[in-house]
Amino acid sequence: MAIVVAVAVVCLLAAIMALWGPWRTSSTPKSQLSRWVINLAQDESITETAYEPTAAVGSAVALSPDGTRLAYVVRRGDTRHLCLRYLESFDAEPLQGTEGAQIPFFSPDGNSIGFCAGGNLKKVSLLGGAPKTICAVQRAREGCWLEDDTIVFADEQQYGLWQVPASGGAPKRLTTPLRLSKENPEHSHLFPHILPEGKGVVFTIAGSGPTRIAAFSFETGRYRTLIPRGSCAHYVPTGHLVYYWEGDLIAVPFDLKTMKVTGPGVPVVEGVMPFVAWYGGAHFSVSRNGSLVYVAGSAATEAKKRIVRADRTGKVQVLPFPPGDYQSPRIAPDGERLLIVEFEPEPCLWVCELARGAKRRFTDDRGDTYWGIWSPDGQHIVFNSSLAGETMDLYSKPMDGSAQETLLAGSTDQLHLLPKSWADGGKTLIITKAVDANTGFDIGLLPYEAGGSPQPLINTRFNEFHPAISPSGRWLAYASDESGRAEIYIKPYPGPGGAIPITTDGGREPVWGPSEKELYYRDDNGDRLFKVSIVTEPTVQAGSPELLLEGKYMASSHLWGRNYDISPEGDFFTLIEEEEMQPSAQINVVLNWFEEVKRLVPPGKD
Numbered sequence: 001m002a003i004v005v006a007v008a009v010v011c012l013l014a015a016i017m018a019l020w021g022p023w024r025t026s027s028t029p030k031s032q033l034s035r036w037v038i039n040l041a042q043d044e045s046i047t048e049t050a051y052e053p054t055a056a057v058g059s060a061v062a063l064s065p066d067g068t069r070l071a072y073v074v075r076r077g078d079t080r081h082l083c084l085r086y087l088e089s090f091d092a093e094p095l096q097g098t099e100g101a102q103i104p105f106f107s108p109d110g111n112s113i114g115f116c117a118g119g120n121l122k123k124v125s126l127l128g129g130a131p132k133t134i135c136a137v138q139r140a141r142e143g144c145w146l147e148d149d150t151i152v153f154a155d156e157q158q159y160g161l162w163q164v165p166a167s168g169g170a171p172k173r174l175t176t177p178l179r180l181s182k183e184n185p186e187h188s189h190l191f192p193h194i195l196p197e198g199k200g201v202v203f204t205i206a207g208s209g210p211t212r213i214a215a216f217s218f219e220t221g222r223y224r225t226l227i228p229r230g231s232c233a234h235y236v237p238t239g240h241l242v243y244y245w246e247g248d249l250i251a252v253p254f255d256l257k258t259m260k261v262t263g264p265g266v267p268v269v270e271g272v273m274p275f276v277a278w279y280g281g282a283h284f285s286v287s288r289n290g291s292l293v294y295v296a297g298s299a300a301t302e303a304k305k306r307i308v309r310a311d312r313t314g315k316v317q318v319l320p321f322p323p324g325d326y327q328s329p330r331i332a333p334d335g336e337r338l339l340i341v342e343f344e345p346e347p348c349l350w351v352c353e354l355a356r357g358a359k360r361r362f363t364d365d366r367g368d369t370y371w372g373i374w375s376p377d378g379q380h381i382v383f384n385s386s387l388a389g390e391t392m393d394l395y396s397k398p399m400d401g402s403a404q405e406t407l408l409a410g411s412t413d414q415l416h417l418l419p420k421s422w423a424d425g426g427k428t429l430i431i432t433k434a435v436d437a438n439t440g441f442d443i444g445l446l447p448y449e450a451g452g453s454p455q456p457l458i459n460t461r462f463n464e465f466h467p468a469i470s471p472s473g474r475w476l477a478y479a480s481d482e483s484g485r486a487e488i489y490i491k492p493y494p495g496p497g498g499a500i501p502i503t504t505d506g507g508r509e510p511v512w513g514p515s516e517k518e519l520y521y522r523d524d525n526g527d528r529l530f531k532v533s534i535v536t537e538p539t540v541q542a543g544s545p546e547l548l549l550e551g552k553y554m555a556s557s558h559l560w561g562r563n564y565d566i567s568p569e570g571d572f573f574t575l576i577e578e579e580e581m582q583p584s585a586q587i588n589v590v591l592n593w594f595e596e597v598k599r600l601v602p603p604g605k606d
Helices: 002-023 594-600
Strands: 034-039 061-063 069-076 079-086 102-106 112-117 120-125 132-136 140-145 150-155 160-165 186-195 200-207 212-217 223-227 231-236 240-245 248-255 266-270 284-286 292-294 305-311 316-318 326-331 337-343 347-353 359-361 372-374 380-385 393-398 406-409 416-423 428-436 440-447 455-458 464-469 475-480 487-492 508-512 518-522 528-535 546-550 564-566 572-578 586-591
Touching (some): 069 102, 069 586, 079 112, 102 140, 112 140, 160 186, 186 212, 186 231, 200 223, 223 240, 416 440, 428 464, 440 464, 455 464, 455 475, 464 508, 487 518, 508 564
Parallel strands (some): 140 186
Antiparallel strands (some): 061 069, 069 079, 112 120, 120 132, 186 200, 212 223, 231 240, 292 586, 305 316, 326 337, 347 359, 416 428, 475 487, 518 528, 528 546
16 A cells, blocks of 8 residues: 555656646746835935035945945934944944944955044944044045955045055055146046956046046056046946946946956946035945945036125125036125136136126136136236146236236146235235145245246145235235144244134135234135134234124135135125035935846946
């Protein structure tokens, strides 16, 4: 009987296998694409609500290499910190000791997170313990953690890529921007991301034109451009580079062996939220296992700024000019006209009539122009331009455009020259020189009519910037970061005498009132304008700062220049009002994304 039962069972199993066979596949089903959203708490957001000159800039989201964990920067009010979430979990937990954190990135094993906070590159172990400082970094622009336990990071203040042991130590320079390249002038190297097998890193080059993507090789110690328009490239194991451009993620085939792009780029994700727009980057991250996270949003436009005037009571009036991408307003000595830079998309100078709202172009497209000032009599305009094709040199031109520009000074030491103020009754031009590899920004003098080379005035290993001569011509106000942050100082002009600190809680963009009894300045974000009473006789005494105006205004462009001005009578200020970006309270997650990338952009062949 047992034998009969066994035979029956065997026959039944054979029948089942015969019936199932036609439906059996030779391989397991492919993983399915999956999309979902992480919603932040009601009072939390991920956004760049303002440009912060001293802050790190980069993606606020980062995936661990294995794609199981997500680190992201949460903003709550005026504070921010890091949160960690396992993608399979419903909850996120704040990481203690990460207050003020930005631009997170994971270690190769996923057990530590690097980030920047308080002017330092730091790391925190997810296995426990307080964050540790790795090294100082002035203006971080993302980082990546290599398999050899070193970190490559970008510091815009130092202009290149740097490498430092994750355990801490002195950073070593990897790249130096080619600032004198006529064809492709470079200003900074930003947003490094690792290439596998120790090949090197891909990074972003910022210059006077569109950002572009390059690759640095550890083997050769050199870099070369890969993509002429793009930012924030990531290598993915499908054989692609994924990068950001004008609101979208683009995928392009990439041969890791030859370090070359092997095909055209194709949009693979639309509507990714950018961080500070002029850097051309966005909030996204990709893991090795095929997961993608990004913050949805439209590409920020810089053409939504308005020129406004504000009186001492805080009343703000929009001036009769269309919204645009403006910078560096300067009121004429007669108070009737305004000189301003507008990007369209290349920067040029415009002269505006304040009463009528009319404006005319002052410089043409032969060179980029970023900064200009009126002569004391209002009959000429001094500006810098890349007319020579290499550096920003100084030129003078009649205000009415009746003659061509005249070269005042060309750069002979690989530095850019910027006009800032006047001294000695209009005979001397106060300038800043940027950027020396050893001393950064310095303040110099240039004889206006006699010509010649710029002479140093304040030249230290720290940055000195935003100089302004007092109405009497006897005092120079300026900003310096010698204390570790930008502060305002004044000193006798032309000397002798040392610097006298005016601020202690940060400040930049000093402007004298017409009576010389008041000095105005702004905070790092440009949102608050302060007044300080100044007494210069018999000794210099400064009063306590008084908040005069608060609003959403364009900040100074880092160390380069001032973005507001005071009228000749001192009764109103001209500022550039910014439209606030809408905060985002969700993170988009895409699992098994690589199959879609390969479908949309077939990998190139070796």
